[in-house]
């Protein structure tokens with residue numbers, strides 16, 4: 001399971017002297033901050049890297065609906081239920097924009113989704129963890145969407161036009177998600193019972209480290225970063241983004257009156273950043289291999305949704321065909 005290895009053809013980042021005239025012209029466009037559009041010439045490795053990243057991103061949005069979907073029927077009030085339903089629908093929309101952006105690169109949506117269902121495609125590791133109490137809905141919105149925003153704000157300036165434009169809209173919606181999540185936790189901490197406050201701390205304890213893993217392996221263990229940075233697909237490294245997230249989130253954590261499950265987390269006057277403890281990378285790679293707490297359940301749910309909805313697609317296609325026949 002999860003043995004995807006996308007061969008993008010790039011063994012190392014080429015210098016301008018090693019590039020063909022077409023590749024050099026392409027790199028010069030990137031360096032001049034000109035967006036690359038679907039009909040422009042692009043190196044095969046650039047195209048494959050984008051299909052890899054955008055498809056994984058789209059799958060993450062779609063699979064990412066599942067941990068929250070788990071709580072729709074148990075939201076504490078009608079208002080909370082409506083907010084959660086709206087957020088989950090937004091995630092579905094993000095998946096759709098991203099699959100469309102991916103298709104502009106010549107990839108086939110059905111094929112990429114099939115790879116997900118066969119366990120051959122990756123999606124964000126965070127969605128393989130369970131959501132066990134209502135505070136998890138707050139923590140997912142605040143931490144998971146918060147981490148996603150840090151990553152995606154930078155992706156608004158990614159070099160590929162359709163991906164960059166999809167990100168602009170997605171970021172606007174993610175900031176609503178982050179605030180609604182934080183508000184759930186603030187309300188529980190300010191007005192809740194001791195039991196509800198303990199639920200908040202428990203949710204943070206479970207989701208803190210998996211959220212830090214969302215940014216990917218450390219820079220020296222990240223095989224794709226160097227080339228993706230040269231092509232300006234990525235603008236900031238995994239470690240830079242992770243640090244930005246921690247620096248932004250710890251004051252919010254303190255305002256909640258909660259703590260992170262990291263005894264080494266502390267402000268460093270000299271660096272102007274928070275120091276933090278070692279991430280359990282073995283756990284991260286196990287989740288990527290398909291051995292996280294919910295990997296199998298997530299894929300099964302997605303497959304069941306596609307299989308269970310087959311009759312709807314067939315009926316819609318038959319109806320459209322009938323309409324066309326009547327119009328002819």
Ligand code: BYC
Nearest residue numbers: 057060061064091123124125148213214216222223224225
């Ligand atoms: N989980 O060389 P690296 C959301 C993989 S959804 C799983 O650093 P790269 C939301 C990586 O793919 C937001 N796999 O890779 C939705 C690569 O594998 P392959 C999701 C991971 O691409 C619903 C290998 O490890 N956001 O917000 O340069 C509800 C080596 O890594 C992970 C995005 O998808 C991971 N955490 O950098 C709520 C953002 N990390 O393909 C919220 C778009 C790494 O070589 N993606 N891997 O086999 C990116 O920005 C980049 O792809 C990453 C990784 C920073 C994630």
